[in-house]
Amino acid sequence: MSLLTTLARLEAVRSGRAEPLATVRHRHLSERPMVLVPLATAGEDGAPLAVLLGTERAAPKLLLVPQPLNRTQRFEFLADFAAELLPYLDSFAGEVEQVEGSEKDPETGEKIPVLRELCADAPQLIVPNSGAVRHLALLGRSTRFRRTAEDPDPGPYPAPTRVPLLGRWLTHLTDRAQVPGSSLLLPMTGLLARHWATGQSHLEDQHLAAQLAWHFPPDGWTGARAAERAETGRGEDGRLLHPPAGPVTDPRFDTLVLAPAITRHDAALAALRQAAPGEQARAELHLKQAHERLHGALESELLPTWRDLWQGLDLLRALPPAAHLTERWEGDRWSYTGHRDRLAAGEPPQPRRDDAVTAARKLAQREREQARLDIQEALDDPLAMAGHRLAGEAFSGTVTAVELEYDTSGRSAKPRPLLTLATPDRPHADPGREVHRAGAASAQKAEIVAAAPGEVTVRVLSGMGRKREPEPGSLPEVGERVVFTLFELTARQSAPLPEPDDTPWTHGGPPGADRTPPTGPEDWE
Structure with missing residues (x-):
């Protein structure tokens, strides 16, 4: 933490309100972002429970898993999630612009001019905090290798066709989120912390409602008091007034509300399966009522965070954009365009572990982008x-x-x-x-x-x-x-790295080794 940030935090404690750390907005904000509030099952970070998503403040859509331990219901949830998210991601793929570039001639080795397609815009996902980013990364890892009914050997639990595609996109977006300055996937708590300092720790800033409380404390309250109420305040029913900003849930909500609702839904589903022909209608009604109660419980748990996300966007949109935002967003557009092209070419999914050269390139890119970001923000x-x-x-x-x-x-x-x-x-x-x-x-x-x-x-x-x-x-x-x-105003390029086939056996070789692309998830372990 820099000295300026420390001073701003001390000033926030003195004034009782969030203090500015920037005069301009240093991250790109899309005109039509996809806002996501994911929930994970307690005790299992990679097991989805629900997600509230949408591109309009007044029209969120809730998707849920009635029984997170049921593999079939989990895949149905992921298929519904893909049906909502993939059309949004694909909507930016059609409009492109031609950009002049160059590439090496395979015969002569000389550079020749070429025209490349660059998508005119790219999608943007907004989530509550860094925990939500990790949850989406786990979902991507667990789904991008799944076999579907269209595969030659689908296995005992084939996933819907669009589930592996969802996993590949989530993996790409969460991997890109590790690049400093990228705006394809942004946690709101990190966005606010970059532009304003509160009088609490970075860990406490991961609670979105508590962080926003420093911006909008009630009359006569300090930010610290408002943040404490946002973290611990409960209603008459014992539930938190501002639940955690995902992907975790409040243990008391799990015990008092969620567990009984899931049990009720399981019982109604079991009753429907065992119902006699004349009792089918009644059993279906009970199942519908149980599902509605579960839906209402999860929606009430997620809506406060949904509203907080849009309030955070309002705060950020009030700041003028930084001069270098367009340049960094162009890098995100290239990243999106490249992944679109890899999917269209039928390339295999991203491996579970990068080879030595790919890992070194990613590290060098992130170091270079961090240096460039520091320079551009200073300018x-x-x-x-x-x-x-x-x-x-x-x-x-x-x-x-x-x-x-x-x-x-x-x-x-x-x-x-x-x-x-x-x-x-x-x-x-x-x-x-x-x-x-x-x-x-x-x-x-x-x-x-x-x-x-x-x-x-x-x-x-x-x-x-x-x-x-x-x-x-x-x-x-x-x-x-x-x-x-005292530092240069342009980031230095890192030294070139060898191709994977030219690395020694200690780093993935030897040269000429069989590098046949894997055909199934077992080949990627």
Whole structure:
């Protein structure tokens, strides 16, 4: 946690309200997100119990498993879940744009220009917290390898055809959620924590209702008191006023409401199976009533979190979007387009474990994206840059003098002007350290010449054109405010990695080993 975040949390404790950590919105928000509130069965994270989902605030749809231990009912639930989610995911696949690119010619090895399809937009899933992301990842892992009735050997429990497809999409979305700055799948608690600081711990922030209580405490209440009430307040029936934000359930709800409702449904279903021909109608009515009571109990448990999610979206939409959002969302669009193309090509599902090269590439990508995200947020948001300034990784000041000097060591003199800045910051750097000017028209490097309390002098080394005199506008004027960072303003590319077939036996080889794609779930274990 940065010093700025710590200070904001302390200020939130003092003021009793959430304090801003950003002046702009650093994550993309879709105009039509799919909001999901999943519930898991107590004691089994990967066993689904229910999900409340939809793209409209006033029209949520509840899907449930009447008996989570029943394999057939669980697959029926997953098939219904896929029937709701897959059309939303597919609705972004049709509208595309042509993007110019290049690829290597397989014969000559030279780069040749090509046109590639890029989906004009991509889906976005909003869930309550990081626990919901892990639950969806478990669902994806448990379903993407399932055999269906269309397979040559479907096995004893074939799944509906669309269930493995749902699993592949959930795996892709949850894997993409691990990439810093990605917005395909977002937990609301993480979104709010990035933009506002509360006076409670990160663990307490995982309760969405408690986190929102710091934003909207009742009159005369502090955020801490409102959050405590959101976490522990119960009604006359003993149920929490604000149930956990998924995927876990309240133990008292499980004992007092859920378990009796499931037992009642099981009994009604058993009675229907054993009913005599003349009692079928009555047994069906009892089963319908039991299902409605179970449906109502789960809906009442999920609706408070549903409303909290949309309230969080309202808060975030009030912030102006950051300048680099479009660039990062384009990366998400490429990710979505690539997975769409892999599905269309009939490629096998994602393996349970990545090979060494794939794992290294994923790690390198996440490290690179984290560095890029930190840089872009600092350039987009003065509060983010303030965190770097407090850490001594940047400094901001007003130009008090511009002295034009030249480097005459080469054949022609090169401009090397000196800038003197009046600044309250104290960069953690000795003279000679390379710094980078933020907000310049082109990349501009400099080096620290002298640093004293209240004043820093830097020598500009680049970004001034190729002539003897600096290009107009390439240098700041006296009185102008500038920012320099001790870190580069572009993320470095990682070293290239070998292809899987070129790795040694210690990392998945030897070269030339049989890499026939697996044909069934047993081949992926």
